[in-house]
Every structure is written in structure tokens, then in C-alpha cells.
Amino acid sequence: MSLVSTPIIQVRDLTMRFAKKEAVSAISFDVPRGVIHGFIGPNGAGKTTTIRILASLLVPTSGGAWIDGANVVTEPEEVRRRLGYMPDYVGVYEGLSVQEYLDFFALAHRLAPARRRASVADVIELTDLGNLLETEVHVLSKGMRQRLCLAQTLLHEPDLLILDEPASGLDPRARIEFRGLLTELRRLGKTVFLSSHILSELSSICDSVSIIEKGVLLADGSIEEIQMRLRGATVAYEVTLLEESTEVESILREIPQVGSVLLEGRKLRFDWDGEDALIHQVWGALAARKIAFTGVRREEDDLESLFMSLTSGEVQ
């Protein structure tokens, strides 16, 4: 298997037990390269524990995790070289300017002087911190601190970024800007693994998600895949008829792929259990009986409804 096709994060039966509590229970998932992967769960679900294990800051009780092929337990130095980690709370050094802060971390990553200067300049440009270089880091707004920390994680050019709740506490504008930054990073070929409980943030940018609750992985994959697993192949359609019709219900029942049908005035709702390519049968049957309609809406589960249907809302 080529390196490119190998998932950048591989997690197998990962378990973390603290004194009396199992924070993470035998979770397994993969994250492919070059995607934005959301790690979703309510507070206390085990997200931060999992992330700290992936960042090689915690040793799991059992199971294992690999970052770009490096074992988080036996090769922590290699893991830290291959990823950039941004914790849920961004601590900064009082008294350092933005430029000094980035220079310090570039030096701590052992980048040679020429490479260090280039790398710092690159991340400043990417995160748009150019006009704040002389500003002391402790006076930065939360949004700017998040940007600075993201810049810091990018200094040693890791292929993978692990971000723990990066959007929490940000105002709407900062969130939108941060989202744009993440999309740009994906365009540059980086893989972004981020945890959040703000689902609207994730649904618009994530290629795939893992949903965790009480330390147990409930689902993972793309939103469509999870939907398929939850609901099977059934899709609901809502049709707005031009006029009320009593025969429409019987027309649809003649088509074998149509499941339940519900008619309320001009609103017709039915379940479709067939392939998408065959839905034209429905529209054909309605047209043949001269039943006109003004709108069609395919009901798809969004991330929020998937999350609500999968989780119970209990925390550990």
C-alpha cells in the first residue's frame, strides 16, 4: 500500500482508563489524507482525551494509534514532528510579541536559521497576522490568539493538524474567518482533525466526521455514509402540488419503490426506497395523470439531526 493511500490517522481499539472512569472505550477509526475530519461529541464525551493521546501527550491504557505510520506510544518524537497540535485553551507567554512568539517556537522545532525565517514568514502570511507582528500576544483577542496558535502549529510544516475545539469562544466573524483558514489549509494538502460541539461549524467544512459519546464511537465516515447506515437507502421527498388531489396517493402506491405516503392538503410526503436514478418514475406517473406540482424537496439529514439521533445527551 502506498504511503499516499494510507490513512494519516489510524486508531485501533483505543482505550483510556483513569482511576475509576473509562474516558475512551475501544474506539477505532481512520482519517484519510487531505480532508477536514470533525470529531464530534457532547462535553465529557472523551474528545480531548482522544486528541491528547493522538498528540502523544497521554499514553493510552490499551489499543493504539498511529499518526502517518508512527506509533503515538513508541515513537512520540516522530509523531510530534508529523503533526501540529492546538489545545482547547491557547496559553501565551506574557511579554512576547507575535513575531517573537513564532520565532521561539520555530527555534524550539529546531528549524535552521534560513528555514526558520522563511517558515515564520509563510505562516504569518497564511494566517494574516502581518499587521500584528509587534503586538504582545497576551493582548490579542481570542480570535487572533487562535490564529497565532494555528500559525505556531504550522511552523514545522506538519501534514496533519489536530485542533481541539478551535472555534469555541470565537465571535461569528472570527468563526467564519477561521473556517476559511481551515478550508485554505485543506486546499494546501493538509489534513485537519478538529473537535467541536458546534455542529453548524463542522457541517459546512467537514468531509467526514466521527461521533463519540461517553467514550464510545457511535459512527464515523462521511455524513452521507452515516446517514445511509442509519436510515438505509430510504430517502424522503416532499412535493408541493399545484392543486389538492385525492388520487395522488393511489398513483404513488402503484410504484413498488415508494414506501409510506402522507398527503396533507397540497403537501405530499413519501419515502423512496429505490435508486436515485429511478425517481423519474414518480414524476412520470404524476405527469401522466396530469397532476402538476410546483416544488420538490429531498429531505436529507444534516449533521445536527444525525447527531441528535445518534447520541442520548448523557455525559460521563
Place this chain on the structure above:
Amino acid sequence: MKQISKSAGMGTAILQKELIVRMRRFRSLIIQLIFAAILGGAMWMYSLSATIGGATSPEDHAQTLVAIYFAVQLAALFLIIPALGAVSITTERLGRTWDLLIGTDLSPGEIVRGKLLGILSMTFYFMFLPAPLLAMTTLFGGVSIGSILFEYFIHMLLALLLGSCAILSSAASKGTARAILQVYPLAALGLMFTMVYLTNFVYSEGLLMLDYLVMDPPPWEFWLVAIPLYLFALIGTLVGSTFFLSGVESAREIPVRVLFLVTFLITICLYLYAMLPNVSATGFNSMIGVHGQGLIVALAFLPLVLLRLAGSETRVPLRVAQIYSKRKLVTRIGYFLLPGGMRNLILSIVLYSIPFVMVLLLYSVELETLNQVSDNFDLENYQSRQASFEASLFTMYMWGTSVLALGWFFAQVGFGGIVSSVLALGIHVTLAMFVTTMMAYTAGSTGFIFLSPPLLVIRLDFSPASMMMLTQANLFSSISLLVCVLVGIALSRAKGIPVLKVQRPGMDDLYLELPEKAS
């Protein structure tokens, strides 16, 4: 290819950051002002008293001024360095920058070195600011530039040790308050001792340390003890700090064990060197007399220290297992220094045995001197004391090893290092209390005294009955040792933990190789 810089290796990154952060703080300005005010105040007070007290020679003034300066500087070192060091690691933890820091390529050792250099740079900056003025005092005579430089050198060594102690306290604490509370009593003790000594013998005479050492040079054996002791304290605190900052699966135990071994060997060598020429069957230093008994008492307390090794984590840390599988030759040479399994007990017993071997060595030297003993030497009395000394020594040795085995056993059960040590010691203290209570309630009956060999050795009257009790005590210690070792081995096997092999079979359910993802 990514360009790599070695400059961060010595802690340069941390040093740069520390210097910028510290020097920009308002607090640093306040410290500088207070330092200057105290120094200036002390000098002004002296100038007032000197004027009132009448004329003295310029040489005397110069000597006294410099002595006052260094005395104040010494006190300032004891006040400032613990404050700077105690917050060095805890502020990273509390400020949540620690995760970012260890996410870089810096090792815990480099972070400790960087922090120490940061503290020293700040301290040396304070120390050397008045240096040009001090140098000018040499114009008045009475003070040589060599004396001033030597004084600075001693103060720098003190700053280095104080800084590393403060960092150790910070590394071992979760909170800043605790770190400060731990280090200041030590600093206060050091300050008290140093100031009492220096003000009474050195500075009060208007002397500096170099002048004092030239006037009244200590025996060269003093340096033989002082230098290794200083190095031990310095290296020990740095190794300890790195230990606390490293992960449990790292090889952090190995330097600690090497330090234990080296310390034991150096101490033994120094002791032998000091004692050997004085050992004589008739003299004050008789091994079966004062020194032998003193050593037996010291050996009674040695398990307190060695339980740290015997009761440590029974599993081999992952990094150690990895190093062992890759570098077999090096690790086989130092096999007993590797943590985990039975090696914890073996190393602690080996270290415990070294002082006993040393006593036996001195003892045999002493026996040889019997040939040179004069006619009126009481050979019979000597031989009787010799027998009781040998018996006491052996009983203490057996007891010590059984305490270590008990600590090791508790670690096999699954208790942590500190809990195992406390349990092992607690059981023996309980036994001693039980024996004392029984003796009190049974009119001095010594039926149970074998349960507490140290009590028995203290009360030994060398009667046939008490010698019999020594045999019972040895039997008790031997059985205790054997039971602890055998049950400990059985427990290890039941848990799948190797007793002698340097392995982590299955790594306790941790996956080292990537398995296929379950469907």
C-alpha cells in the same frame, strides 16, 4: 529536506524566551530597584558608622565595603533565586503553554537546562551590575581583584545549585504555591547556615572567602568531600527535574539509578579513604566499637532511601524495552540498572550490600592489625565483641533485605512506588510498636522481639538467650524475604509481567503493530 538546527539543543530557545519575558516584566524592574536599594542602603549605613566611629585606613574601608556587599548579595541570592525557579515550570503548566512546549522538538532535559540558564542569566545580570564599582575598591588596597573574582565564582556556584533546587521543586509540583513552600524552607536553612558561618568567621573580619581560605586553609580532604557533594546535589536536582517532566513510559528511571549507584560508590570510596588509615584494633576508630555501631544505626535507615528503587514500577517502561531490543550490548552491560521486574529488588539489595561489604573490608583490615597489638591488649574481650558485632551486622543486613523485598512485593501487587514504600515501612514500624507494647505488658518478656530485629540489636546484651533471639530474628527475616520474593514472582507471572526479561509482552494490551481495522 527539512533543515535542522542544533542550537535549540542546549536550551537556547527556552533561554531566549525566558530572557525576553523576564526582562520585560514590571516585576523585574521592581526586583532591580529593591536589590539596588538594599545594597545602597547597606553601604550608606556603613559610611555613616565609619564616619561616626572615627578614621580607619582606606584599606579597612575597602575590605569592609566589599565584605558588606557580598554578604548582602548572598542574602539576595537566597531570596531571589527560589522565587524565580519555583515558578519556572508551574507557570508553564498553569498558563497552559506546557502542552505547546512539549509538542516541539525540545526534550524535558533541554527545557530544564533552558530554564536554569534563564534564571542564572537574570541572577548574574544582577550580580555583575556593581562589578565595576567593586573593582574600583582595589585602588584603596586591602582587596585584591582575585579575591573579588573568587567570591563571584563561589556565589555563581551557589546560584547554580539554588536554581536547580528551585526548578526541581517547580517540576515536582502542580501549583506555584506548593513549589514555593517547598523550596523556601530549604533556602532559609541554607541562608541561615551560610550567613552564620560567613558573618562569624569571614565577612565580620573584613575578609573575603579567598583571603579566609588562604589564611586558614582547610585540609585537602575537605575538598574531596565538598566537591563530589556539590556535584551530586547539582546533578541530582537536574536529573530529578528531568524525571518529573518526562513521561512514565520514558527511560527517566535509568539516570536516577545511575546516580544512586555512582553516589553509593563515591561515598564508599571516600569513607574507605578516610577510615582505612585509622582502623586499629586498639584505637578509638575500632570497627567493632564506635564506628561499627554507628554504621549499624546508619544501615537501619538506609532502606528508607532504597525502597524508592525496590518499590518502583514493576513494568518495564516502553522506551526502556525499545532501547533494550535495539542496543543489546550496552543495555546488557547495565542490565541491573534497567527498571522493572526483579531488577528493582536486585539493584536495591546490591546497593544495600555495598556498605556491608565496606564494613567487612574495614573489619578485616582491623583484624590484621591484631598482630601488632601490644601484650596488654584484652584479646578475649575483643573476640567477644567481634562475635556480637558480626551477629548484629548480619541481623541488620537480613532485616534490611527483607524490608526491601516487602516493598518490592507491594509493587508487584500493583501499588505505586510511594505507597509500596510506606506500606513496607509501616508494617515494620507496626511490628516494632507491637513488640514494645508486648514487652511493656508482659514485664519485659522478649518472646516477640524477633519480629523487630532493629529493636533486638539495640537491646542486645550478648547473653546466650539474646544470641538465640538473633537466630530467630534472622530466620524471621529470611522467611519474610523468601515469601515476598516467591509470592511476588508468582504475582508477576500471573499478570504476565516478566521477572527478569527486559520486555513488555503484548505491552499490556497496547498495540505496537498496526492491526487490521475491525469491521
